[in-house]
Amino acid sequence: MKRGNKTRAIAFVIATLAVLSLAVCVYMKQLTKATDASVVASMQELSKHDMQNIQSELENSWDSLSAVYTRTQTSQCANIQEVCNRLNLEQISNIFNTIYLVDFDGNTYSGSNVIKNEKDKEYVLSLFSDQDKIVMRYDNLDVLETITESLVYGVRCEPFQVDSIQFIGIIGFSKISLMAERLKIDSFDGRGYTGIIDIDGNYVVNRDRSAGIGKIDNYFEQLQNRAGLSKKEISDIIARIGQEEEFLLHFNYIDQGAQVVSFIPMPGTTWSIVLTVPQEVFREQTQQFVLMTVVMLAVVVIVLCLMMFAIVRISLISATARAEAKSRGEFLSNMSHEIRTPLNGIIGLIHLMQQNIGDHERMTGYLRKSDSTAKYLLSLVNDILDMSKLQSDKMVLVPKPFSVDELVSTTESLMRSRMEDKGISFRAETNIICSRLVGDDIRIEQILVNILGNAVKFTPEGGQVTMHVFQSAEGERILTTYQVEDTGCGISGEFRQKIFDSFSQERSSISQGCRGTGLGMSISSLLAKQMGGTLKFWQHRVLPQYGPQMGVKQLNCLKNPCHMSLILS
Known part of the structure; x- marks a missing residue:
């Protein structure tokens, strides 16, 4: 992959991660809002459920009292004694502990034949007001100073008369616990609780399922003492309750921490349902959703990353395959030309020999040229076979004792005639500390011939070609370095990255007219690796008088030296 493509890919990945992070942050924020809204909706739903239960209880109680009044009215009692007896019977089979009939003067009549003047009692006064139905909390202190906590229900009915006494309504007392049972006091795993307060903040039912007598029995006092609310804040809450408004507030209790409180008025009464839920519930609900979301997003991101990795990998493999196919296509195109040229030459020489079979001098020249052409063709085929073996890891090395000095001398002899024919000066410099080594000298010679052949070609x-051979000791091992320098035309910066790739040849004005099969350097690099060495290429720029260099931007070939070294241990 080119450097620019790699940079763009990294930038794309970073940008993608940044966008994903931003999207996750926005999503988490929206999720928190949605979760809070869901918990608030649950609070309101629970409060309304409690309100419906309580209203149902109130309506049933009022209907029950109305039914008692109607039955007493239609029983045609002759005197007050019969009325009281009738009430006694009704009381036995009713949910009310005590039932009173109320006359026009505010007197009450019970089933136990007790007649009291209670016109100053709050529940009697309420019955004479404009309200047809009443309900209120009533705490009675008896002679033993025991507090009886009750709910008082009252219904104003159609008047009827017995013994010149006119009855106008009925009152019933029931235990407050019956109302408490109608409430879902505990919610959100027992951490939320419901209470009922009146317009003044007095508890009708509190969180302890009791009246709160002997404790702080006023909700507003609790807010002042435990939540630190000011009188103005309390007044604002009372005003909103008086307007029968549904609202939500956040309080920070000294002993319980942050709490969320929902206020919902009960129609037809002066009561309000108060549902309190710790703020921690909201956080836990959010954390659960966040955890589930994070797990889901993590799975999605992992799947997407795997898919992207697979796509990129497939793209790279495809690009590599296309590049190799293109290289092989170009290689086959070059090879077809390279192979056909010597074959056509041999065919032509054979034809000439047939025509000049009696001319000894010409026949000798034709045979010499045929031999050279056949050797070139053989070298070409050998390169192809070597490349195939190296790529399939089937190349077998034959290590044996050899002399470095003899190897250098043989290589110099093989290449000197080619250099002299082209007018290139050649110099071999050696600094050998141990000439006798063990290795595959044939393959080392092949590498050196490939490198020197390229040097001569380009x-x-x-020009000038120089081969340096020097050694250094590393413990019990000898590191031998073969270095070749030339003053050729050099290699472009782009091609340096793939100089050792298979089937690769430079296509530029620098190397115009200096093309080959593109296998020499690849074969040499693979051979060096198989022998435990390395084949390196480098170039730098100095003034010509300081020695051979390579500068790919200089057009003068004499000023563009190329350096290659084979390091074998």
Whole structure:
């Protein structure tokens, strides 16, 4: 992959991660809002459920009292004694502990034949007001100073008369616990609780399922003492309750921490349902959703990353395959030309020999040219076979004792005639500390011939090629370095990255007219690796008088030296 493509890919990944992070943050924020809204909706739903239960209880109680009044009215009692007896019977089979008939003067009549003047009692006064139905909390202190906590229900009915006494309504007392049972006091795993307060903040039912007598029995006093609310804040809450408004507030209790409180008025009464839920519930609900979301997002991101990785990998493999196919196509195109040229030459020489079979001098020249052409063709085929073996890891090395000095001398002899024919000066410099080594000298010679052959091919007439051979000791091992320098035309910066790739050849004005099969350097690099060494290429720029260099931007070939070294241990 090119450097620019790699940079763009990294930038794309970073941008994608940034966008995903931003999207996750926005999503988490919206999720928190949605979760809070869901918990608030649950609070309101629970409060309304409690309100419906309580209203149902109130309506049933009022209907029950109305039914008692109607039955007493239609029983045609002759005197007050019969009325009281009738009430006694009704009381036995009713949910009310005590039932009173109320006359026009505010007197009450019970089933136990007790007649009291209670016109100053709050529940009697309420019955004479404009309200047809009443309900209120009533705490009675008896002679033993025991507090009886009750709910008082009252219904104003159609008057009827017995013994010149006119009855106008009925009152019933029931235990407050019956109302408490109608409430879902505990919610949100027992951490939320419901209470009922009146317009003044007095508890009708509190969180302890009791009246709160002997404790702080006023909700507003609790807010002042435990939540630190000011009188103005309390007044604002009372005003909103008086307007029968549904609202939500946040309080920070000294002993319980942050709490969320919902106020919902009960129609037809002066009561309000108060549902309190710790703020921690909201956080836990959010954390659960966040955890589930994070797990889901993590799975999605992992799947997407795997898919992206697979796509990129497939794209790279496809690009590599296309590049290799293109290289092989170009290689086959070159090879077809390279192979056909010597074959056509051999065919032509054979035809000439047939025509000049009696001319000894010409026949000798034709045979010499045929031999050279056949050797070139054989070298070409050998390169292809070597490349195939190296790529399939089937190349077998034959290590044996050899002399470095003899190897250098043989290589110099093989290449000197080619250099002299082209007018290139050649110099071999050695610094050998141990000439006798063990290795595959045939393959080392093949590498050196490939490198020197390229040097001759890309160096113009009058140029110079130098081979340095030197050694260094590393413990019990000898590191031998073969270095070749030339004053050839050099290699472009783009091609340096793939100089050792298979089937690769430079296509530029620098190397115009200096093309080959593109296998020499690849074979040499693979051979060096198989022998435990490395094949390196480098170039740098100095003034010509300081030695051979390579500068790919200089057009003068004499000023563009190329350096290659084979390091074998």
